[in-house]
Amino acid sequence: MKALLITTLYSPFQIDIANEFKQEDGVSEYHVAFTVLSSKVRGNHWQVSSSVDGKYIHSIDSDGDCDHIVQWLKRLIEEIKPTHIILGRWRGCVAIEIARYYKDLDVKIGYWTEPPNFLLPNIVQFSLALYSRYLLRGADYYFSIGARCENIYRDILTKKRHVYQLSYGQDLSEFFSIDDTLRNKKLTFLFSGQLIKRHNIHWICDAILKLHLIYPNKFKVIIAAKGPEQHYIDKMIINEPQLGEVVSYDREYEHWSDRIRPFMKSDVLIYPTSHSGWGLVIPEAMAAGMAVLSTRKAEAANYFLRHDVNGRVIEHTKESLHDGMEYCLLNRDDVGRYAKQARIDAKCGTASYVAERLKLLLNKV
Known part of the structure; x- marks a missing residue:
């Protein structure tokens, strides 16, 4: 054959x-x-x-x-x-x-x-x-x-x-090899993909702003993405300059393996998409020992994600994204539990x- x-x-x-x-x-x-x-x-x-x-x-x-x-x-x-x-x-x-x-x-x-x-x-x-x-x-x-x-x-x-x-x-071997003890003490959220409309970047900005007002200096966010919705992030930081210390970027890659960098520094992947034909970043995050917050609009979330087992399923609303991120901030032990199971489940990817x-x-x- x-x-x-x-x-x-x-x-x-x-x-x-x-x-x-x-x-x-x-x-x-x-x-x-x-x-x-x-x-x-x-x-x-x-x-x-x-x-x-x-x-x-x-x-x-x-x-x-x-x-x-x-x-x-x-x-x-x-x-x-x-x-x-x-x-x-x-x-x-x-x-x-x-x-x-x-x-x-x-x-x-x-x-x-x-x-x-x-x-x-x-x-x-x-x-x-x-x-x-x-x-x-x-x-x-x-x-x-x-x-x-x-x-x-x-x-x-x-x-x-x-x-x-x-x-x-x-090939997820480099993600599996990440030592999660090297991560920051502050809970770090990661968005990886493209800054495009269907990924609801304005929801992410809304959640960051609200959480920052209630839990200042308690978390970080890494943006590993580019795209036309960048203006939402720019506007958010202009209106709230302190968020410049919260939000950082890691998105310049010369080689496919360079994409591993932001996963090494993050604890929770946020993926509030309205549509994703698959979503490579979900198994990548899981293999890296991260919890995942995602809607069911991503096929990889339907395939991998089990609510309160290896991550959290969020509804297709900005309020649900905010609540999911807040839950992770307040329940670090659960985030660790999700991450351990996620690494096991990622083997199917x-x-x-x-x-x-x-x-x-x-x-x-």
Whole structure:
């Protein structure tokens, strides 16, 4: 068996999964093809590494030229001769053309995607649902990121028994190696990701301000993110200059492994998102020995987070975020208990764990 994953933006965590494959377990080769090498919203640490093994990892610098990408992929497929093609998305000219061209040939076509964006207007969601039914009607299998995604595509696909939940995975070894005794005595909250609207940065600022007024000098906040919602943080500090001593930044990374720094200094991840197709920062925080505060709008929270066991589930409101952060401030022993269990539970998010499940599913379909 030979498998080829065709995905868009170069993703270091997909490299981690590919690196776990050995010439065994019925999967003789596992290849990954990236069709987009960089993004303006990603930092330097998302760039293609020169150390990537070119034998199984393939990429093209295409500037988005669909026909150019498709022709390159067809040559690559002819060279590899995969038995399974896994598409990282079902929309877009590349995915549609590859699925159309190979659907009647001796290769199994499937998908591995995140759930749709539930923040889109209802009419758009309805249109996409109809479109997906048309495009996916002949899919041989579907690997869904999270339970919500699984439910959606089990309803759509003809071959319902070949819809499986398969999370992302990554090399978490550096996060597991963090010595939590090195952290600050003050409880430190971390937001990691992007400063964008769906992550409700204004809620975070509101909670910081209110907690600072009640518990001055009792906590710190690290922002490991960039984005257009930065103005909320700037305005907060202008209005309350003392918060300049509370809020700090750690967000300039040259390499993927540099992202570990803010996790080394933090106790609680705050993730009040309105939508996240996965949320890599959740298993990263858990592996680092941190508690997690998150809404259920992140698929990784649905997969990993157990309320009052390895973190706290918050409602999708600014009040719930505030209350969750306050609870952690007042109950440090519980934060420590969550962190210990989180490290255990994060093992289900490692690249080796996910690669083993991927091997099992590829042999099954």
